[in-house]
Every structure is written in structure tokens, then in C-alpha cells.
Amino acid sequence: MNDRIAPESVHLRPAEGGERRACRMLLQRGDRLGHLGELWIATTADPDSQILGALSLLTLSRTEAASAVLVSGRVVRHWRGRGIGSLLLDTAIAATRHLGGRALLSQVDPAADPDGVAFLAAKGFERTEFLTTFEVATSRVVESLAPLIDRLRQSDRIPSDARMVPLRHAPLVAAARLHADHLAGTTQGVSETLNDLLVRDDADDHAVLMIGDEVHGLLIGNTVDGVTVVDAEVLSPESRVSGGSSGWASIFMLAERLEWGLSRGSRITRFSCVSGNRPTRRLAARLGAQPIREEFVFSGTIDR
Numbered sequence: 452m453n454d455r456i457a458p459e460s461v462h463l464r465p466a467e468g469g470e471r472r473a474c475r476m477l478l479q480r481g482d483r484l485g486h487l488g489e490l491w492i493a494t495t496a497d498p499d500s501q502i503l504g505a506l507s508l509l510t511l512s513r514t515e516a517a518s519a520v521l522v523s524g525r526v527v528r529h530w531r532g533r534g535i536g537s538l539l540l541d542t543a544i545a546a547t548r549h550l551g552g553r554a555l556l557s558q559v560d561p562a563a564d565p566d567g568v569a570f571l572a573a574k575g576f577e578r579t580e581f582l583t584t585f586e587v588a589t590s591r592v593v594e595s596l597a598p599l600i601d602r603l604r605q606s607d608r609i610p611s612d613a614r615m616v617p618l619r620h621a622p623l624v625a626a627a628r629l630h631a632d633h634l635a636g637t638t639q640g641v642s643e644t645l646n647d648l649l650v651r652d653d654a655d656d657h658a659v660l661m662i663g664d665e666v667h668g669l670l671i672g673n674t675v676d677g678v679t680v681v682d683a684e685v686l687s688p689e690s691r692v693s694g695g696s697s698g699w700a701s702i703f704m705l706a707e708r709l710e711w712g713l714s715r716g717s718r719i720t721r722f723s724c725v726s727g728n729r730p731t732r733r734l735a736a737r738l739g740a741q742p743i744r745e746e747f748v749f750s751g752t753i754d755r
């Protein structure tokens with residue numbers, strides 16, 4: 452059994468410059484929106500300054516509930532079992548309290564990270580949901596959604612001025628605000644991330660749902676080597692099923708983007724959704740999408 456490390460021997464601070472890249476690698480955040488939010492790094496306090504662990508914190512937008520912060524932490528394997536994970540969690544709790552957040556959420560893949568499940572359970576977190584990643588043939592989605600879109604159009608459920616616009620031709624700050632207000636991050640942080648996406652070769656894979664002059668949806672995802680990954684989908688409240696819409700917007704965005712993906716050689720599409728997201732789960736079942744990964748979502752309450 453390793454000795455616990457003395458808290459004064461650990462330097463825990465916001466990551467800067469090249470440290471941010473090291474944190475993202477350690478946290479295994481390859482997704483495009485993994486760049487959002489705060490990053491913290493833990494190093495030894497001696498001059499060698501070895502990396503011990505990393506932490507990311509992302510404020511989630513919850514209109515109906517108190518705000519929650521999504522936390523992801525990882526300790527370098529060699530240093531585990533010495534109290535560093537506990538120091539990271541204490542930092543996450545203090546930062547969440549400072550941000551006015553009332554809950555901490557964390558996603559863990561139990562197959563890849565059984566230590567994370569044991570750790571969060573030991574810390575009093577509760578397992579509240581599942582996050583399932585589905586996989587389906589892109590052509591199948593496009594073929595299945597086309598008649599559905601036709602029916603929605605015929606019954607006038609899709610506004611005549613609704614259209615998908617590549618991110619570079621859309622009002623970027625309004626799209627960032629939609630993301631910040633209804634999914635995660637701050638308008639400035641999301642704007643910076645969206646601007647970064649625009650300089651990449653696959654910039655036109657990301658698109659915005661416009662109705663007239665207004666931004667009502669954003670779909671971030673791209674196609675690489677025949678695989679389309681949908682990283683984030685956000686809709687304005689009035690375009691959601693819960694906002695009284697028939698659910699056309701989500702289907703419309705997906706159908707249009709996957710048609711685009713198909714033209715770029717997409718064979719397979721991957722998307723994720725939590726167990727509580729019934730419309731997307733129903734769509735996954737209807738498309739015959741296969742679950743390929745199941746993560747646990749843990750939740751912990753922050754005392755004021």
C-alpha cells in the first residue's frame with residue numbers, strides 16, 4: 452500500500468499554456484467540445500514538477516434545475532491510492548461552490564475505469580443515469596429519416612424558413628450563446644471553441660439550424676475515415692419536444708447533417724444520449740442503432 456501524499460507536496464492550480472494539452476491528454480478528452488471549461492493540473496511541488504493528475508470542470512446549463520458542473524478527473528496510474536483523487540475532488544467541490552453550482556456530475560465508463568466507480572461511490576455520489584453511445588449505418592439513418600421529414604413537411608410541422616447553415620455562414624456568437632444558455636460553457640468560451648473549429652479542414656461538418664434570422668439549433672460533429680461522430684446537439688427550448696414542438700428540429704438537423712456526412716463518405720454514425728432523453732432513445736430504437744458503450748452518470752450535491 453502506498454503512503455498518502457502530504458497535501459503540501461501537491462501543487463494544484465489552473466493549467467496554463469502547454470499544460471492544458473497535457474491535461475486534455477491525461478483526461479482523454481479528444482472531443483471538440485472537450486476544450487471548453489476550466490482545466491486544473493496537479494504536480495509535485497518539488498523542482499521536478501511531475502504531473503500527478505488533472506481535472507476539468509464544465510458548467511452545464513440547466514434551465515429547470517439548479518446549475519450543475521460536469522467534472523472529470525484522472526490521477527496518473529502510478530500515483531493512485533495516495534489521496535490525490537480526493538484533493539482533486541475537494542478542488543472541484545470548492546470551485547463548483549464558487550461558481551454557485553449546486554451539483555457535481557461525473558461520467559465514468561465502468562469497463563475502462565472501475566476505480567472511478569469505486570471512488571465516486573466511496574465519496575457519496577449517486578448513480579443517476581446512463582450515457583449510451585449508439586452506432587448505426589449512416590445510409591440507414593438517411594433512408595429512414597427521409598420519409599419522416601417528408602411527412603413533417605406535408606403536415607407543416609417544419610417552418611418553411613427553417614434551414615441548416617454551415618457554421619461559417621451562421622451568426623457565430625448567437626450559436627455560442629445558444630450552446631452556453633442551453634447546454635454548457637460560457638458564450639465567450641464557446642465562441643472561441645467554435646472559431647477554432649472554423650480553421651479546420653472539416654469546418655463545414657458543423658452546422659446551425661436557422662429559422663428566419665434566428666439561431667435555433669447547433670450540431671457539432673464531423674466525419675473522419677467514414678465515421679461520423681455527433682459530439683453535441685443543442686436546440687432552443689421552443690424547438691424541443693419539451694417546449695411543445697413535435698420534435699421535428701432534432702430529426703431535421705440529424706437528417707440534413709447525415710446526408711452531408713454521406714456525401715463525405717460516412718459509413719457509420721455514432722451518437723450518445725442519456726437514459727432520460729426519451730425522444731433520442733426512441734429514435735435510436737427505431738433506427739436499429741446498436742449500443743457500443745455505456746457510461747454511468749454520477750451526481751453529488753454541494754452544500755452551500
Ligand SMILES: CC(C)(COP(=O)(O)OP(=O)(O)OC[C@H]1O[C@@H](n2cnc3c(N)ncnc32)[C@H](O)[C@@H]1OP(=O)(O)O)[C@@H](O)C(=O)NCCC(=O)NCCS
Nearest residue numbers: 524525526531532533534535536537564566567569570573
Ligand atoms: C478515480 C481516481 C481519480 C481516484 O484517484 P486516487 O488518487 O486513487 O483516489 P484517493 O487515493 O484519493 O482515494 C480516495 C478514496 O476513494 C476510494 N477508492 C479509490 N480507488 C478505489 C478503488 N480502486 N477501489 C475501491 N475504492 C477506491 C477509497 O475509499 C479511497 O479512500 P482511502 O484512501 O481511505 O482508501 C483514479 O482512480 C483515476 O484517475 N481513475 C481513472 C479516471 C476516473 O475514473 N475518473 C472518474 C472520476 S471523475
